Amino acid sequence: MQDSTYKVLVSDPLAQQGIDELKERGLDVDVRTGLSEDELCDIIGKYDALVVRSGTRVTQKVIEAATKLKIIGRAGVGVDNIDVHAATRRGILVVNAPEGNTISAAEHTIAMMLSLARNIPQAHASLRQGEWKRKAFMGTEVRGKTIGIIGLGRIGAEVAKRCIGLEMTVLGYDPYISKERADEIGVVLTSLDELIENSDFISVHTPLTKDTRNLIDREQFSRMKSKARVINCARGGIINEQALYEALKEGRIAGAALDVFEHEPPEGNPLLTLDNVVLTPHLGASTQEAQINVAVGVAREIADFLDGKPVRNAINMPPIRPEVLPQLRPCLELAERLGKFTSQLAGHYESVEIYMGGELAKREASVVKLAALKGLLEPVVGARVNYVNAEFLMRERKVEIATSQKDEDGEGGCEVSLRLHSDGSVLTVGGAVHRGQPRLLKIDSYPIDIVPEGFILVIKHIDKPNIIGPCCMVLGEMNINIAGMQVGRLTKGGESIMVLSVDTEVPQGAIEQIKGIDGVIDVRLVVM
Ligand code: NAD
Numbered sequence: 001m002q003d004s005t006y007k008v009l010v011s012d013p014l015a016q017q018g019i020d021e022l023k024e025r026g027l028d029v030d031v032r033t034g035l036s037e038d039e040l041c042d043i044i045g046k047y048d049a050l051v052v053r054s055g056t057r058v059t060q061k062v063i064e065a066a067t068k069l070k071i072i073g074r075a076g077v078g079v080d081n082i083d084v085h086a087a088t089r090r091g092i093l094v095v096n097a098p099e100g101n102t103i104s105a106a107e108h109t110i111a112m113m114l115s116l117a118r119n120i121p122q123a124h125a126s127l128r129q130g131e132w133k134r135k136a137f138m139g140t141e142v143r144g145k146t147i148g149i150i151g152l153g154r155i156g157a158e159v160a161k162r163c164i165g166l167e168m169t170v171l172g173y174d175p176y177i178s179k180e181r182a183d184e185i186g187v188v189l190t191s192l193d194e195l196i197e198n199s200d201f202i203s204v205h206t207p208l209t210k211d212t213r214n215l216i217d218r219e220q221f222s223r224m225k226s227k228a229r230v231i232n233c234a235r236g237g238i239i240n241e242q243a244l245y246e247a248l249k250e251g252r253i254a255g256a257a258l259d260v261f262e263h264e265p266p267e268g269n270p271l272l273t274l275d276n277v278v279l280t281p282h283l284g285a286s287t288q289e290a291q292i293n294v295a296v297g298v299a300r301e302i303a304d305f306l307d308g309k310p311v312r313n314a315i316n317m318p319p320i321r322p323e324v325l326p327q328l329r330p331c332l333e334l335a336e337r338l339g340k341f342t343s344q345l346a347g348h349y350e351s352v353e354i355y356m357g358g359e360l361a362k363r364e365a366s367v368v369k370l371a372a373l374k375g376l377l378e379p380v381v382g383a384r385v386n387y388v389n390a391e392f393l394m395r396e397r398k399v400e401i402a403t404s405q406k407d408e409d410g411e412g413g414c415e416v417s418l419r420l421h422s423d424g425s426v427l428t429v430g431g432a433v434h435r436g437q438p439r440l441l442k443i444d445s446y447p448i449d450i451v452p453e454g455f456i457l458v459i460k461h462i463d464k465p466n467i468i469g470p471c472c473m474v475l476g477e478m479n480i481n482i483a484g485m486q487v488g489r490l491t492k493g494g495e496s497i498m499v500l501s502v503d504t505e506v507p508q509g510a511i512e513q514i515k516g517i518d519g520v521i522d523v524r525l526v527v528m
């Protein structure tokens with residue numbers, strides 16, 4: 001059962017099955033749709049989680065007002081209505097439900113393509129007006145035609161599959177997929193230019209990003225076949241609407257089918273006045289099946305997250321597979337504790353290198369890195385750092401981050417070393433998970449072996465008699481119990497390191513007394 005104090009706001013219409021799922025997991029759910037930005041800002045401070053579809057704009061202002069918010073769930077794919085950057089900065093996780101509406105969106109694309117090819121909406125409207133115009137609505141077959149699909153992710157691939165079924169030739173443009181994947185889908189990968197010039201139908205299926213905004217503009221329209229027809233069931237703005245309007249108006253292309261618009265609803269949009277367009281009001285995911293899938297999918301993610309379980313579809317954090325978590329937990333614990341330890345020992349630093357060794361740490365390197373960064377930041381920024389914003393906060397402090405992996409596989413599957421650079425000096429701290437327990441095994445080149453927990457005194461000193469005793473005496477006189485001790489040295493009589501685990505906080509007076517002992521070079525207290 002979930003902690004019933006968690007409150008979830010659902011601010012867009014959501015399938016009842018999703019709301020039921022949230023309630024069944026013990027969450028306190030309020031459904032309040034149609035709120036203005038100011039109204040949302042007024043109430044968002046009460047909530048731990050927010051569920052939206054595409055209607056609610058989760059702006060920076062909303063996120064700043066969301067003092068308790070831990071997670072934003074998007075019931076659907078596109079997160080362009082959420083300021084993910086602002087959420088990340090605040091450590092708020094953003095999740096979506098990317099798979100639930102794939103088939104519906106792909107089927108809608110096919111429906112739009114066939115409507116466009118056979119003028120179905122125009123013919124329908126004409127017939128309802130009492131007309132019987134068989135010649136006016138002459139169409140075109142799709143069999144034997146070429147479709148160019150831009151973006152071969154989930155929906156693009158399903159559209160391709162269906163087009164192959166319709167006996168079309170399928171070209172594809174997606175710089176992020178491999179030839180093997182394209183072969184698997186049955187698509188011929190081309191450049192964007194080739195696709196534009198050779199396709200009878202062009203369908204976009206990318207997210208809207210700074211790279212895909214206006215991906216199809218005047219230049220592309222000028223190179224299309226005169227009988228080309230374009231389809232956008234992805235996001236308004238990928239095809240430049242003004243350039244599309246001009247191309248359609250001037251008859252440079254044959255038609256367009258649009259489910260999405262730069263501004264929705266598209267009030268006053270001149271595209272609505274043209275005859276050679278087929279329009280739907282963002283219906284790609286509007287099937288009962290898709291709405292239930294995305295609502296339940298996002299509800300599960302939110303409930304799992306608030307329950308301390310990993311989520312599958314995080315937008316602003318690397319995914320953690322639930323099946324590896326039991327094994328991974330001690331490794332993350334190690335990275336975090338090493339970070340916390342090293343940060344207190346180093347004070348200021350300009351760059352951090354994170355080395356990962358062992359099969360597990362290497363395989364889950366992106367999350368292990370976040371754990372180390374979180375640990376490094378915690379002594380400085382406190383509890384506001386989490387896995388979502390750790391890298392962001394570190395970069396905001398202008399600390400350079402580098403990661404690398406050791407070639408050889410370490411024992412136990414998880415080894416982590418942190419190297420902090422500051423003003424020409426370097427501090428290295430390393431450790432490993434041993435029998436499920438995080439252990440600190442190295443400070444610079446000194447070998448040690450302690451569990452990084454509680455209070456730890458790190459004393460650098462000359463390797464000579466009569467140092468360890470007096471240090472322990474100071475602690476003893478202050479009634480501070482020593483739980484464990486390790487001494488590491490490189491050469492006899494050279495510099496040495498003493499690491500004392502103590503049961504209670506060590507007052508500054510004791511640290512000063514130890515610093516005064518002949519042969520002691522430096523003393524640091526680390527609080528885990
Ligand atoms: P996806 O992430 O699975 O696929 C997107 C693909 O676009 C990826 O393969 C990616 O490599 C590719 N891509 C990214 N940048 C590109 C670029 N510059 N050029 C070419 N390809 C690029 O996403 P998806 O689930 O397939 O969704 C695709 C789009 O459909 C999204 O915009 C989503 O919001 C939208 N969508 C709309 C509806 C609707 O109701 N109309 C429903 C669901 C999804």
Ligand code: MLT
Nearest residue numbers: 053054075076077078285
């Ligand atoms: C999506 O991105 O999931 C779709 O556009 C559907 C929706 O907005 O609900």
